[in-house]
Amino acid sequence: MRIAHASPEPALRAFVERYWWCEGEAGDLPLLLPGTGAELWIHYTGGVEPCPADGLPPRPLPAAHLVCLRQTRWSLTSRAAVGFVAVRFRAGALRHFLGPGVDDVADQVVSAADLWGPAGRRMTDEVRLAADPGARTDVLDRFLTGLLDGHHRADAWMDAAVRLVYRSPGDLRMDALAERLGVGARRLQRAFPPAVGAGPKGFQRLARFQKLTRALLLEDQRRYLPAALGAGFYDQNHFIREFRHFTDQRPTALLGRGLSHFYYQPLRDPGQAGHRLGEREVR
Known part of the structure; x- marks a missing residue:
């Protein structure tokens, strides 16, 4: 491929x-x-x-x-x-x-x-x-x-809200987010589904799973517990429950086997084109 x-x-x-x-x-x-x-x-x-x-x-x-x-x-x-x-x-x-x-x-x-x-x-x-x-x-x-x-x-505050949750999905409280943005908590709750497809807590939960899984797959790691704790999961059982909730499988069934999903490293040069990836990264 x-x-x-x-x-x-x-x-x-x-x-x-x-x-x-x-x-x-x-x-x-x-x-x-x-x-x-x-x-x-x-x-x-x-x-x-x-x-x-x-x-x-x-x-x-x-x-x-x-x-x-x-x-x-x-x-x-x-x-x-x-x-x-x-x-x-x-x-x-x-x-x-x-x-x-x-x-x-x-x-x-x-x-x-x-x-x-x-x-x-x-x-x-x-x-x-x-x-x-x-x-x-x-x-x-x-x-x-x-x-x-x-x-x-034109509501730039909504873009800021999504970026903050996406970048720090493990420890960001929604009331603190609303206060930081200068909007009411209820307004934030109502605005999230049409903006991203889920409520703020649901988006945060999914972003936390995605961010950790992406890091583990890109780095081809089998030992996921230290990374899971760093991402905001309470313990190993918490991460396993979330992983099974989203995939119906345990982490060991998918992680550490060279699976790429469609995750890629950031583009370093904004103008680069035609950069080829190796077979290992896309199998």
């Missing part, structure tokens, strides 16, 4: 963490673990199917689709060679590109056409017809800039 990355244009970098694209043969993709993130995938070759836990046959996903704020793990597979480009939004930034609230699309797969109508369909066609990665990212730059012009929210 080949993975490459690029940054969006400067005006989008406060909202979009990266573009990345994936090309590979048929087969299972890395497990998509629960998390707070949002990504828009556009397939230019083949397609991806989720493997339902209920035993039903896989159902192909739309050629361009959004996934965000997942509270369950997803297994994905492709029946033929696959190629797609993905937009990875920063924590809490998706709301600046949508008309509806994020809580209307959380834990779902929603097609770009359903979300953005003719503009979403046109973007999908242009990405699929583009000749190379650079042309695809040009299409995405134009599309996302247009969405941002139409949907950007």
Whole structure:
């Protein structure tokens, strides 16, 4: 499986963490673990199917689709060679590109056409017809800039709230957060679901799980207890309960086995493009 990355244009970098694209043969993709993130995938070759836990046959996903704020793990597979480009939004930034609230699309797969109508369909066609990665990212730059012009929210305090919870999910109290932002606790509680797809405590719980799991997978660690305590879990049993809540498995079933999920190190050079990752990082 080949993975490459690029940054969006400067005006989008406060909202979009990266573009990345994936090309590979048929087969299972890395497990998509629960998390707070949002990504828009556009397939230019083949397609991806989720493997339902209920035993039903896989159902192909739309050629361009959004996934965000997942509270369950997803297994994905492709029946033929696959190629797609993905937009990875920063924590809490998706709301600046949508008309509806994020809580209307959380834990779902929603097609770009359903979300953005003719503009979403046109973007999908242009990405699929583009000749190379650079042309695809040009299409995405134009599309996302247009969405941002139409949907950007002016309540900067909400962006600050999401950043604070996301960066310190282990020990941040919601009443202290509201006081720090200068807003009422009830207003903060009401504002979180449409902004991120979950209430502040739910978002905090998911961010804590995601942040620790990401660190453990990137560092390929088998000893997770010191990191779990540092992330705000009370003890080993607390972390194991949370891990089983979100994945239905014990940590040892997934951690320390070279599993990459789709976690990546930060882009060091905001302008870099076409940076290749090794096979070990994407298997």
